[in-house]
Amino acid sequence: MQSRILEGHCAIVTGAARGLGLAIVEALADHGARVVLADLDGGAVEAAAVRLTGEGATVVAAKVDVTDEQSVEDLLTRCRDSFGPVSIMVNNAGITRDAMMKKMSLGDFRAVIDVHLQGTWLGMKAAAVDMRAQGRGTIINMGSTSGKSGALGQTNYSTAKAGIVGMTKAAAKELARFDIRVNAIQPGLIRTAMTESMPKEAWDRKMAEIPLGRAGEPSDVANAALFLASNWSTYITGAVIEVSGGRYM
DSSP, X not given: OOOOTTTTOEEEEESOSSHHHHHHHHHHHHTTOEEEEEESOHHHHHHHHHHHHHTTOOEEEEEOOTTOHHHXXXXXXXXXXXXXXXXXXXXXXXXXXXXXXXXXXXXXXXXXXXXXXXXXXXXXXHHHHHHHHHTOEEEEEEOOTHXXXXXXTOHHHHHHHXXXXXXXXHHHHHHGGGTEEEEEEEEOSBOOTTGGGSOHHHHHHHHTTOTTOSOBOHHHHXXXXXXXXXXXGTTOOSOEEEESTTTTO
């Protein structure tokens, strides 16, 4: 039997149509949260919400462009109208535009920076308004071990994910007096459709660097988000939790 530790909480998860975002939605909903699934792909996020509703979750879908301030404001309104003011905000939306620096266009550099950094900042800024009014809240930002170690062909992505760490810590200091906690998760090699499409030699190279000897599952990341969203972590803010099997420790 699942605990109901998130009973009474309203959550928003961006990038929720698939992958890590969808796994996080499932974990939060399983433990009692009412969740708004948000994604740029309106059809996919609506389909995910329909499936979860049929399984007993209390969720709704919303199309959002996290780089657009009005779209993010509309997302917060959707949450208020459906469930109430947000108390858990998971800024998970992300994209990749990989290329070696000499071949990467400025447009692809900016697109990745905008989605990850601007999108996370807009999500935090909007959610904090509702959270300050409630005198509580938790914000979870999605980083990556690529932001810690750097990755070939990802000068845009590694930069953005490193920036999320600094942004998380600065926001945690600003919002602590309102009892709003801000933390980040840094996933490592997680088994998703995207990672499993990489060449076998690249996969094997990465696997060899993991002390625990296995790739992570989306549920491993979702469980970390559940911990940070819940009262199990009330004295944790400004932290970065690596979910990487010990890679780059």
